[in-house]
Amino acid sequence: MVTQAAMASETPATSAVPDDAAQSVAGTGVNLVKKLGTSRTAGTWIGSDGRPVVAVTDEKTAATVREAGAEAKVVGHSMNELKSATATLRSAPRVPGTAWVMDYKSNQIVVRGDKTVSAAEWSDLTKVASGIGSFVRMERTSGTFTTRLNGAQPILSTGGRCSAGFNVTNxxxxFILTAGHCGPNGSAWFADNQADRQVGQTVNSTFPGSDFSLVEYASGDAGQGADIVAIGDGNGVRITGVGDAAVGQRVFRSGSTTGLRDGEVTGLDATVNYPEGTVSGLIETNVCAESGDSGGPMFSEGIALGITSGGSGDCTAGGTTYFQPVTKALAQLGVQLIVAAPSDIAQNGASPAPSGGAQPSSSPSESSVAPGAATPGSTTPVTGGVDGATLVSRLTDPRNVGPGLLVIAGSLVALAATRYIRAEQDRKAYQRYYSATWG
Structure with missing residues (x-):
């Protein structure tokens, strides 16, 4: 189920930031990769000192990278070879429970299989990998790759329980930007246990392939705090821009089940073969997540980066979580992110942005912040809760509702709302299908 993550105690001035006005966190490294080409480079990431590192295939290209102020690492395989390897994997018979990603730091393709993949399937996939070359690394992973459904917030849709990502506008x-697997077009979203307070309706959904959707507010207006994502303990982070994630970057994720969590981007352009279908172009991270965190926002330094898709593991043992890049979703949906106005950024201790549009509160350039020093962004109180506020923070803060009440609320929602969603037979089939949680 989706719960809204953008809220505040008073109405801030907000604005929409167009994609071409947003700055990318990729910075110098990505610019160098674009300039030098995929036959001479093999990706870029942020080093432990915050400097960009570029993988290159020869010493001449390495010298060019160093002259530009970045660190160079000579590797054996170009981006063209890495992409060719992933294309071969995609052309092989699809095996649910598998995923692969380009590991720029090791210059390898990492193929992972969860516990649902049989020995025979894993053997067949290993043969495909062996035919590609020794730079394809096979790894078994604990748990199962699943989308993040059946969480604990009392808001119901046809797709299950999720978290909202970011507020956007056309x-x-x-609209609420959230995960596509949370519900197909026409899904209704409710904000109360009686299923008579409708938040909105899904008007555009893409899954599988990609994993994003738009929920249009019933009122057409995101309301108060549209530029804030709740992070728990009555606090929120102002979203000031949108950008692309970089390997090695420290990132933060907020969800309605597990609250604020952090980790590192470990790969880009990942492919995950969920039971429901294959999703490509995802951001791979070692941030943990659990059921109900689907669709929640990922960000760093106030810059919107992704929305939670799925993964394996949990926040006790850890795991791998994949995110749909926000930039790609915005471009395909034709919408813009709602961000904080410059005056609000300045009031919260960040440097004021130039007039003429909202800008990131901190420099999102790849070399500006070392991974360990990165923060979620400028924080602000989230203390709403009166009638008229936009799904105030109590709906996104899991500590406000006890575990027992969450279970009861979820049951009440299921009983009260499914009569609006599907017939009894379909409801039973749906419950059986989504009854499994993460392994």
Whole structure:
């Protein structure tokens, strides 16, 4: 189920930031990769000192990288070879429970299989990998690769329980950007146990392939705190821009089940073969997540980066979580992120942005912040809760509702709302399908 993560105690001035005005966190490294080409480079990441590192295939290219102020690492395989390897994997028979990603730091393709993959399937996939070359690394992983459904917030849709990502607009109406697997077009979203308070309806959904959707507010207006994502303990982070994630970057994720968690981007352009279908182009991280965190926002230094898709593991043992890049979703949906106005950024201790549009509160350039020093962004109180506020923070803060009450609330929602969603037979089939949680 989706719960709204953008809220505040008073109405801040907000604005939409167009994609071309947003700055990318990839910075110098990505610019060098674009300039030098995929036949001479093999990706870029952020080093432990915050400097960009570029993988290159020869010493001449390495010298060019060093002259530009970045660190160079000579590797044996170009980006073209890595992409060719992933294309071969995609052309092989699809095996649910598997995923692969380019590991720029090791210059390898890492193929992972969860516990649902049989020995025979894993053997067949290993043969495909062996035919590609020794730079394809096979790894078994604990748990199962699943989308993040059946969480604990009392808001119901046809797709299950999720978290909202970011508030966006097309200039005339406002929407919640969340995961596509949370519900297909026409899914209704509710904000109360009686299923008579409708938040909105899914008007555009893409899954599988990609994993994003738009929920249009019933009122057409995101309301108060549209530029804030709740992070628990009555606090939120102001979202000031949108960008692309970089390998090695420290990132933060907020969800309705597990609250604020952090970790590192470990790969880009990942492919995950969920039971429901294959999703490509994802951001791979070692941030933990659990059921109900689907669709929640990932960000760093106030810059929107991704929305939670799925993964394996939990926040006790750890795991791998994949995110849909926000930039790609915005471009395909034709919407813009709602961000904090410059005056609000300045009031919260960040440097004021130039007039003429909202800008990131901190420099999102790849070399500006070492991974360990990165923060979620400028924080602000989230203390709403009165009628008229936009799904105030109590709906996104898991500590506000006890575990027992969450179970009861979820049951009440299921009983009260499913009569609006599907017939009894379909409801039973749906419950059986989504009854499994993460392994």
């Amino acid at each position: 200039g005339s109406s406002d």
